[in-house]
Amino acid sequence: MNESTDSRFDRRRAAYACDPAASRGRLIPEAGSPTRSEFQRDRDRIIHSTAFRRLKHKTQVFVYHEGDHFRTRLTHTIEVSQIARALARALGLDEDLAEALALSHDLGHTPFGHTGEDALHDCMKPWGGFDHNAQALRIVTSLERRYADFDGLNLSWETLEGLVKHNGPLLDGEGRPTARYAAEGVPAAILGFDAAWPLDLATRASAEAQAAAIADDIAYDAHDIDDGLRAGLFTLDDLRQVPFLAELLAEIDARWPGLERVRVIHELGRRVITRFIEDVIRESAKRLEGFSSAEEVRRAGRTLVAFSPAMEGADRAIKGFLFPNMYRHPSVVAVRKQAECVVRDLFGAFSADPGKMPAEWCRGIEKLDDAARHRLIADYIAGMTDRFALDEHRRSFDATPDLR
Numbered sequence: 001m002n003e004s005t006d007s008r009f010d011r012r013r014a015a016y017a018c019d020p021a022a023s024r025g026r027l028i029p030e031a032g033s034p035t036r037s038e039f040q041r042d043r044d045r046i047i048h049s050t051a052f053r054r055l056k057h058k059t060q061v062f063v064y065h066e067g068d069h070f071r072t073r074l075t076h077t078i079e080v081s082q083i084a085r086a087l088a089r090a091l092g093l094d095e096d097l098a099e100a101l102a103l104s105h106d107l108g109h110t111p112f113g114h115t116g117e118d119a120l121h122d123c124m125k126p127w128g129g130f131d132h133n134a135q136a137l138r139i140v141t142s143l144e145r146r147y148a149d150f151d152g153l154n155l156s157w158e159t160l161e162g163l164v165k166h167n168g169p170l171l172d173g174e175g176r177p178t179a180r181y182a183a184e185g186v187p188a189a190i191l192g193f194d195a196a197w198p199l200d201l202a203t204r205a206s207a208e209a210q211a212a213a214i215a216d217d218i219a220y221d222a223h224d225i226d227d228g229l230r231a232g233l234f235t236l237d238d239l240r241q242v243p244f245l246a247e248l249l250a251e252i253d254a255r256w257p258g259l260e261r262v263r264v265i266h267e268l269g270r271r272v273i274t275r276f277i278e279d280v281i282r283e284s285a286k287r288l289e290g291f292s293s294a295e296e297v298r299r300a301g302r303t304l305v306a307f308s309p310a311m312e313g314a315d316r317a318i319k320g321f322l323f324p325n326m327y328r329h330p331s332v333v334a335v336r337k338q339a340e341c342v343v344r345d346l347f348g349a350f351s352a353d354p355g356k357m358p359a360e361w362c363r364g365i366e367k368l369d370d371a372a373r374h375r376l377i378a379d380y381i382a383g384m385t386d387r388f389a390l391d392e393h394r395r396s397f398d399a400t401p402d403l404r
Helices: 038-047 050-057 073-091 095-104 113-123 132-143 157-165 188-196 207-230 243-255 261-288 294-298 309-327 330-352 370-382 386-396
Strands: 003-006 011-014
Touching: 038 095, 038 157, 050 073, 050 386, 073 095, 073 207, 073 261, 095 157, 095 207, 113 330, 113 370, 132 157, 132 188, 132 370, 157 207, 207 261, 207 309, 243 261, 243 309, 261 309, 330 370, 330 386
Parallel strands: none
Antiparallel strands: 003 011
């Protein structure tokens, strides 16, 4: 593995890694830091943002008050960050960039998990819909208002690129939307920012962004199994339907016969994460062999930080089990329907009377056109925590669901 050393921060990186000393910079130029690399500064700005703190009270799958031990967006984000750093370190990538991307990947999520996003997208369809990746970009480029010199966080190009493209290119070589955006087009927020500062939407993102993306998949698989078991949505025996999980459970049974259930659950989660991480490191090291720059990674035409074919099959099988047994479990679906009504009610109430929002959100709203006014309302709702959304609903409506 060809390596380079950043003399200021004593970091060893593979030739295909992003180098903060060679960053494309920031939209608004700033003086460098004598103690932190550009990607460290990005990571720190994300951690100190308001949007990051709100992740503590945003739902992953269960609502916030169903139990103290279920994941929230914040705990999920921390787990993704740990996995991304492990992958980056093993592959010689820039750990700080991988961590920054992991920490920022869910900033744009609404309250009530994907249910909230689906409901808000439906409400916003006449005005361009709602997309959590586009919303994350809006947060870090304009909605956060902390700094005297600029709106947003003024993150480096590499972090913004990874935030937008961590799941792959948004445009094909002809400039047409890729499969994910084929039906409704690339969100206007992304296209608008790209027009001001191109993010190369037709190429893949850096290996660091790819590491953060697959870390998200690994974390989802492991912690949704854990949460589903603890919530009683399925049993350990049910998981034996998935050959990969059956093999891991057999290992645990053979080594610790009669082990108490709570320890079996923990041991299973550890093994899922470990097997996935080790597989990604082996497979990605082979795929990255021969690449001599981050730009070559972007233009490779394929994902380079990835599962092996066998482990990709295991990942699909786990998700295939979780979809009907967890995400579509009757108790979860019932809560999802109630949460959807809360978001729709709030959108309708604020659309009818924007004055129900705080004064700082209403200032100048009468001068906005229809699309901009509704986008502002969507921004306000998307930034809510689960608890705050329910409180706002109680303020405007006679009956608010318990979400249980």
